Amino acid sequence: MTGSIKVPESLRHSRILGLGVYRPERVVPNAELAPRLGLDESWIEKRSGVRTRRFSSAEETLPVMGQAAAGKALAAAGLTAADVGCVVVATTSHMIQMPSLASEIGYALGASRVAAFDVNAACAGFPYALSVASDMVRAGTATHVLAIGAEQGTSLFDPDDPATAFLFADGAGAVVVGPSATPGIGPVVWGSDGSRADAVGMTGYWKPALREDPELPWPRLSMQGWRVYRWATTELAPVARLAVEAAGLTMSDVDVFLPHQANMLIIDAVAKQLELRADVIVARDIENSGNTSSASIPLALEQLVASGQVESGMTALTIGFGSGMVYAGQVIEIP
Amino acid sequence: MSTFTSEDLKTIMLATADESITPALDGDFLDLSFADLDFDSLAVLEIATRIQQTYHLEIPDDAIAEMSTPRNVVDYISGRLRESV
Numbered sequence: 109m110t111g112s113i114k115v116p117e118s119l120r121h122s123r124i125l126g127l128g129v130y131r132p133e134r135v136v137p138n139a140e141l142a143p144r145l146g147l148d149e150s151w152i153e154k155r156s157g158v159r160t161r162r163f164s165s166a167e168e169t170l171p172v173m174g175q176a177a178a179g180k181a182l183a184a185a186g187l188t189a190a191d192v193g194c195v196v197v198a199t200t201s202h203m204i205q206m207p208s209l210a211s212e213i214g215y216a217l218g219a220s221r222v223a224a225f226d227v228n229a230a231c232a233g234f235p236y237a238l239s240v241a242s243d244m245v246r247a248g249t250a251t252h253v254l255a256i257g258a259e260q261g262t263s264l265f266d267p268d269d270p271a272t273a274f275l276f277a278d279g280a281g282a283v284v285v286g287p288s289a290t291p292g293i294g295p296v297v298w299g300s301d302g303s304r305a306d307a308v309g310m311t312g313y314w315k316p317a318l319r320e321d322p323e324l325p326w327p328r329l330s331m332q333g334w335r336v337y338r339w340a341t342t343e344l345a346p347v348a349r350l351a352v353e354a355a356g357l358t359m360s361d362v363d364v365f366l367p368h369q370a371n372m373l374i375i376d377a378v379a380k381q382l383e384l385r386a387d388v389i390v391a392r393d394i395e396n397s398g399n400t401s402s403a404s405i406p407l408a409l410e411q412l413v414a415s416g417q418v419e420s421g422m423t424a425l426t427i428g429f430g431s432g433m434v435y436a437g438q439v440i441e442i443p
Numbered sequence: 444m445s446t447f448t449s450e451d452l453k454t455i456m457l458a459t460a461d462e463s464i465t466p467a468l469d470g471d472f473l474d475l476s477f478a479d480l481d482f483d484s485l486a487v488l489e490i491a492t493r494i495q496q497t498y499h500l501e502i503p504d505d506a507i508a509e510m511s512t513p514r515n516v517v518d519y520i521s522g523r524l525r526e527s528v
Contacts, residue, residue, distance in 0.1 A: 332508075333484065334485050335508075373485070
């Protein structure tokens with residue numbers, strides 16, 4: 109060996125520098141979906157918390173929504189696409205194996221040579237992408253990273269399935285992660301439980317099943333909501349507590365609880381288990397956005413910021429969870 | 444408590460039921476489906492969770508998935524309690 113490999117000497121701090129979202133134009137109330145699903149509007153609201161959600165149009169594609177959210181996040185951070193070193197997109201509904209959605213969004217933003225890749229961690233996608241982005245910034249792999257969650261639930265669910273069609277929806281959210289003088293993103297606490305594949309998944313496989321028998325039904329999202337509820341209300345609170353501990357904080361330091369917007373019943377149950385301070389703001393964007401999977405956390409954060417419920421500098425506890433029963437929690441500073 | 448009867452289940456079902464709905468649990472309700480009794484899957488989970496707490500049992504997901512009528516619940520819980528004697 110004639111030389112030694114050079115690496116950055118020490119880790120730096122990271123934080124969220126800017127946030128942006130895209131909400132599809134069309135607002136869909138429960139009344140529009142309930143009759144086709146054989147459900148009461150009131151049952152949908154009572155059992156999920158959803159009152160309205162957004163469904164994207166043919167023009168509002170994943171790259172369009174992701175680019176719009178990312179552009180706003182860059183503007184909020186006072187940066188341009190040329191400043192971005194990597195684009196990480198969390199998505200489960202990009203209905204093509206390649207190219208990645210991240211490379212499409214990078215190109216659309218004008219960062220045509222940017223490093224880009226997708227992350228599939230189902231509804232935990234955003235915290236996974238945020239964690240990876242933060243580590244890249246901290247290690248010096250990139251100076252600014254776009255972490256984006258972009259989803260079209262409407263591509264995945266069966267519009268006649270009364271278990272999923274009222275719950276999942278479309279949207280995109282993005283953050284720019286960059287260097288910081290002080291820590292703005294805490295250590296991630298994450299994991300998976302692959303034994304619970306029957307809680308949320310797909311109804312079939314493209315290969316070999318559909319390839320061998322094209323007459324088979326197109327694979328769709330399938331979910332046994334009660335299995336997700338039971339798992340989430342058992343497993344999430346301990347993970348959330350560990351994330352707070354990993355950040356060197358206590359639960360009384362948390363100002364905002366920002367969970368994945370899966371179902372209002374799960375949000376309320378976990379918030380109660382955590383014994384949060386009485387004045388903690390709990391994100392409940394599911395009411396008007398439905399479950400937007402990887403996009404739900406940035407969308408919920410934007411709703412809290414835009415409505416003036418939270419302010420820059422507040423401490424938020426985020427936790428995502430989803431199919432594969434993957435989960436990830438971390439503490440962040442509100443940008 | 445080493446037995447579990449249809450009356451025990453009825454008490455739990457009435458305690459978990461939505462206040463706005465009074466389920467028709469008079470007469471022979473044991474073989475009606477939970478869906479017909481206006482108990483959705485989350486309500487069945489709540490029944491199972493209450494039974495777990497009251498009778499100190501661990502009920503696995505796959506057992507709950509099989510509980511489509513009240514009789515399924517009575518049979519399952521009775522069997523578990525007999526095993527644990």
